[in-house]
Amino acid sequence: MTANGAPLPTSQKGYRLHREEFPVRPPADGEALIEIEACGVGSTVLNLLGGDGWDGTTGLPRVPGHELVGRVIETGSSADRELIGRHVTAYFYLYCGRCEACSAGLEDRCRRLAGLVGVEIDGGYAQFATLPTRNLVTIPDGIDPVAATVVPDAVATPVHICRTRARVNPFDRVAIIGAGGGVGIHLVQVARLFGAAVAGLDVSDEKLAAIEEHGAVAVRSGDFSGVDGRIWALGGPTVVVDFIGTADSFAWALGAVEPGGRVIAMTSFPSVRGDVEQRHLVENELTILGSRYATFREVQLAVELVASGRVQPVIGLTTPPSGVPEIHRRLRSGQVVGRAAIRWT
Numbered sequence: 001m002t003a004n005g006a007p008l009p010t011s012q013k014g015y016r017l018h019r020e021e022f023p024v025r026p027p028a029d030g031e032a033l034i035e036i037e038a039c040g041v042g043s044t045v046l047n048l049l050g051g052d053g054w055d056g057t058t059g060l061p062r063v064p065g066h067e068l069v070g071r072v073i074e075t076g077s078s079a080d081r082e083l084i085g086r087h088v089t090a091y092f093y094l095y096c097g098r099c100e101a102c103s104a105g106l107e108d109r110c111r112r113l114a115g116l117v118g119v120e121i122d123g124g125y126a127q128f129a130t131l132p133t134r135n136l137v138t139i140p141d142g143i144d145p146v147a148a149t150v151v152p153d154a155v156a157t158p159v160h161i162c163r164t165r166a167r168v169n170p171f172d173r174v175a176i177i178g179a180g181g182g183v184g185i186h187l188v189q190v191a192r193l194f195g196a197a198v199a200g201l202d203v204s205d206e207k208l209a210a211i212e213e214h215g216a217v218a219v220r221s222g223d224f225s226g227v228d229g230r231i232w233a234l235g236g237p238t239v240v241v242d243f244i245g246t247a248d249s250f251a252w253a254l255g256a257v258e259p260g261g262r263v264i265a266m267t268s269f270p271s272v273r274g275d276v277e278q279r280h281l282v283e284n285e286l287t288i289l290g291s292r293y294a295t296f297r298e299v300q301l302a303v304e305l306v307a308s309g310r311v312q313p314v315i316g317l318t319t320p321p322s323g324v325p326e327i328h329r330r331l332r333s334g335q336v337v338g339r340a341a342i343r344w345t
């Protein structure tokens with residue numbers, strides 16, 4: 001029985017690799033059962049489905065989707081019952097909560113990471129998901145669930161970049177390579193909130209229009225050799241965030257960034273390398289940084305930015321569950337501005 005007396009759901013429809021019916025996993029101690037209202041879809045999901053970050057077939061079949069938003073309908077332990085009825089989203093990493101990094105509030109660096117939501121545990125491409133309560137981040141009632149799907153990754157990741165890694169400030173000029181995508185278009189907004197002037201590089205007219213609409217200089221970047229790094233009258237960027245992560249985009253970032261600047265690498269594809277002349281780093285006092293997801297606190301801060309309207313969710317495509325193949329097709333061909341989302345309810 002759930003808290004309001006309704007019988008516990010025992011079966012559900014959703015996507016694992018195709019749509020099918022499969023059992024609901026009842027919550028164990030320390031877990032909660034969530035009725036999914038919406039789930040964001042971005043290139044991370046496609047990469048994970050393609051096998052990036054997946055060690056073969058362990059645990060398959062698996063329900064993908066980490067950008068889930070829903071309502072807690074049951075908990076495994078009575079100690080967690082205050083969560084029932086709350087709207088939640090999920091912290092992406094299955095962090096341990098006890099290691100040195102977690103104790104310091106750096107859950108993104110957890111030393112005993114048990115995996116990712118939607119990879120090592122079923123995610124939001126289904127009507128229900130069973131997740132550790134420690135992963136749940138509550139969101140205020142009244143936020144549209146589809147809008148809230150940007151919180152746990154598309155907004156939280158930019159908060160981590162600006163707040164913790166690049167330490168963006170009002171004297172910065174931030175250039176974002178791949179600024180029209182799901183994380184990029186929200187980084188445009190978050191970097192502006194941190195006070196920076198922002199430029200967004202991308203390739204399609206639609207994405208360049210969205211970049212401009214959110215207050216950044218739009219720069220067409222189909223061929224990096226033709227992109228002038230001096231984007232502003234004052235000069236080039238002091239921070240470059242590279243979501244594309246090709247040898248060309250990385251070389252452009254290192255060449256365009258001003259002396260003393262920071263280049264933030266964001267690709268999670270294996271074996272991607274970039275060529276760096278070490279003397280160029282020395283003579284220009286450049287810093288190359290990696291930025292990995294966000295801390296739990298930063299996901300909470302992302303909730304505040306969206307709930308207060310200071311960050312506007314950019315969701316270029318929303319579909320019912322039957323539209324999942326179409327979402328994947330359009331994401332793969334780069335046709336979606338911002339994030340895509342599945343609406344379950």
Ligand SMILES: [Zn+2]
Pocket residue numbers: 095096097098099100101102103109110111112113
């Ligand atoms: Zn840990």
